[in-house]
Amino acid sequence: MNTIKHDVVVIGGGPAGLAAAISARKNGCKDVLLIERDKRLGGILNQCIHDGFGLHTFKEALTGPEYAQRFIDEFSELGIESMLNTIVLSADGKRNLYASSRKNLTRIEAGSVILSMGCRERTAGAISLPGTRPAGIYTAGAAQNFINLQNIMVGKKVVILGSGDIGLIMARRMTLEGAKVEGVFEILPYPSGLARNIQQCLNDYDIPLSLSTSVIEIHGKERVTGVTVAQIDANYRPVSGTERLVPCDSILLSVGLIPENELTRGAGINMEGRTSGAAVDDTFMTSVPGIFSCGNVLHVHDLVDHVSSEASQVGEYAVRYLEGEIKSPDAYIKIEPRQGVRYVLPQKISGIRDFTLSLRVTEPMRDRAVWVRDGERKVARKKMARLHPAEMIRIKIKKEKLNDAKVLEVAVE
Template sequence: MQTIKRDLVIIGGGPAGLAAAVSARKSGLDDILLIERDRILGGILNQCIHDGFGLHTFKEALTGPEYAQRFINEFQSLGIEAMLETIVLSLDKDRALTVSSKKGFLKIQAGAVILAMGCRERTAGAISLPGTRPSGVYTAGAAQNFVNLQNIMIGKHIVILGSGDIGLIMARRMTLEGAKVEAVFELLPTPSGLARNVQQCLNDYNIPLFLSTSVFELHGKDRLTGVTVATVDERFQMIPETRRFVPCDTLLLSVGLIPENELSLNAGVRLEPATSGASVDDQFMTSSPGIFSCGNVLHVHDLVDHVSEEAALVGRSVVDFLSGRTLSTLPARIPMVTGKDVRYVLPQNISGKEDVTLSLRVTRPMRNASVLVTDRGRKVARKKLIRLHPAEMIRIKVKAKDIETAEKLEVSVQ
C-alpha cells in the first residue's frame, strides 16, 4: 500500500477544516492536505440555506452555502490540496492515517493532524423514544438534507421534538413549503435554540412551542400516524393526566448534537465528558501531541463565526507546533475548572503565557450576571452580561499578564 507524508492533515472540509487550512497556509505552512468525505467542500453549511451566518466574520447576513463559498474560494486561491470523496478509516496516536476512496487505499504519515469532523445528531434510538418504528421519523438535519439538497418533500403534517436551532429552522422551512407544522415540543423549561430563531421561525408563523413537554410514544405501524405528548414535572417525569395525542405524519428530532470523535478515540485523544469533545490546551492541542481539534468535533457551537475563528487559531498553533515552538515554550500547566452555574469551559488547560479566549456554557438561563475567572479567589477576568443562556456560548478574554502566576483558574457565574 502506498504511503505519503504531509506536514499537516486536516480531517473534514466543513467550516472548521477550511478555516484551519487557510490560516495554516497564511501562517507559512506549505504542505497541507485536507480530507473530505463529500464530493464538495463546505460540510453541513451546504444544506443550511437559511441566512444569519457571517455577521461577525463578514459583517453581513449570509446563507450557509455563501459563507462556505467565501472560505472555499480562499482555500482554492491559496492552492491548498484537498482529497474529496475520501474517508479516513483510522488515525493513530503517531498521526498515521489510513484513508479510502475510489482511487484506492492510502496511508498518510502526518506531522500534525487537525480533527475537524463536526458532529452528528442524536437519534430516536439514542433517546429511547417509545412506541412503534414507522417511517416518517427523521433527525432534523437529515430532513434538511432531503428538502434542501434533494428536492424531496418529507411530510405534510409535522411535529418537531426539541427546540434546537435546526429544528426551529426546519419548522419555518417546512411551513414555507406548504407543510403544516403542528407544534414544537421541548422537554426543558427553556428553548434550546437561539431566541431570534424562536421569534422568526415559530412566532412569525404561529407555530406553537410547548416547553416542559415531550413526546412519549410514536404511533403507526407503517407510516407515523401521530405522537403522544405530555407535560413533565421539574424532574422530567411525565404528568400522566396531561397526555394527549397529536396526529401527524412526520416527526423531526432536534434533540442535540454529539461530536463525532470515534477517530479521535483510536488516536488516544482524551475526551471531556461535559463536551464529548477532546480536552485541549490553549493551542487547541489534544492529549495526543500533534493532534489538534476545532469546531463542532471539539464542542458544539451555536455560531459558525466562532467555529471559523477557533479554527483559524488552530491553524496558527499547528504551524508553531511544527516549528517546534509550542511544546517547549507553552506547556499547558494551568488547569481550568468550572464553578457555579458553568457547564463547561474550554480550553481545559492553558499555558498562561499568551492571551486566551475562553469559551463556556452556563447550566441555566440567568439575567444580569457576571462570568468571573478567578485564581485562588483572585479575580482575573470578568464579563457582565444582561442575559445568559445555555443555548448561547459565552466567550471571555483573559490576558496573559493577569495569569502568569496562576495555579488553577475557576470560571463561575456570580
C-alpha cells in the same frame, strides 16, 4: 499500500477545516492537505440554505453555501491541496492516518493533524423514545438534507421534538414547503435554540412552542400516525393527566448535537465528558502531541462565525507545532467549571500566552457576571444582562492576569 506525507493534514472540509487549512497556509506552511469525505467542500453549510451566517465575520447575512463559498474561494486561491470523496478510516497516536477513496486506500503520515470532523445529531434511539418504530421519524438535519439537497418531502403534518436550532429552521422550512407544523415540543423549561430563531422561524409563522413538554409515545405501525405529548415535571417525568394525542405523519428530532469523535477516540486522545470532545490546551492541542481539534468536533458551537475564528487560531498553532514552538509545558493551569457553568474550554492552559475562554451556562439567567478566579483573586469578569445555554460565551484573557495560578475556576455569580 500507497503512502504519502504532509506537514499539516486537516480532517474535514466544513467551516472549521476550511478556516484551519487557510490559516495554516497563511502562517507559512506550504504543505497543507485537507481531506473531505463529501464530493464538495463546505460541510453541513451546503444544506443550510437559510440566511444568517457571517454576521460577525463578514457583517452581512449570508446563506450557508454563500458563507462556505467565501472560504472555498480563498482556499482555492491559496492553492491548498484537498482530497475530496475521501474518508479517514482511522488515525493513531503517531499521526498516521488511513484514508479510503474510490481510487485507493492511502496511508498518510502527518506532521500535525487538525481534527475538524464536525458533529452529528442525537437520534430517537439515543433518547429511547417509547412506542413503535414506523417510517416518518427523522433527525432535523437528515430532513434538511432530503428537502434542500434532494427535493424530497419527508412529511406533511409534522411534529418537531426538541427546540435545537436545526429543528427551528426546519419548522419554518417545512411550513414554506406547504407542510403543517403541529408544534415544537421542548422537554426543558426554556428553548435550546437561539432567540432569533424562535422569533424568525416559529413566532413569525405562528408555530406553537411548548416548553416542559415532550413526546412520550410514538404511534403508527408502518408510518407515523401521531404522538402522545405530555407536560414534563422537574424530574423529567410526564405529568399524569396532561397527555394528549397529536396526529401527525412525521416527527423531526432536534434533540442535541454530538461531536463526531470516532477518529479522536481511536487515536487514544483523552476526551472531556462535558463537551464530548477532546480535552485541549490553550493551543487546542489534544493529549496527543501534534493533534489539534477545533469547531463542532471539539465542542458544539452556536454560530459558524465562532467556528471559523477558533479554527483560524488552530491552523496557526498546528504550524507553530511543526516549527517546534509548541511543546507541552511542565505543568498546566487547570480550568474548571463551577456554579452555573456547563463547560469551559480549553480545559487546561500553559499560562504563557493570551487565550480565549469559551463556555456555556447551565440555564437561562439574567443580570449576572461570569467570574474567572484564581482562588480568591479575580482574573477576569464579564457582566451580562442575559445568559442562555444556547449561546456560547467567550472571554479573552491576557497571560499577565494569570500570575502563578494553578487552577482557574469559572462561575456565574
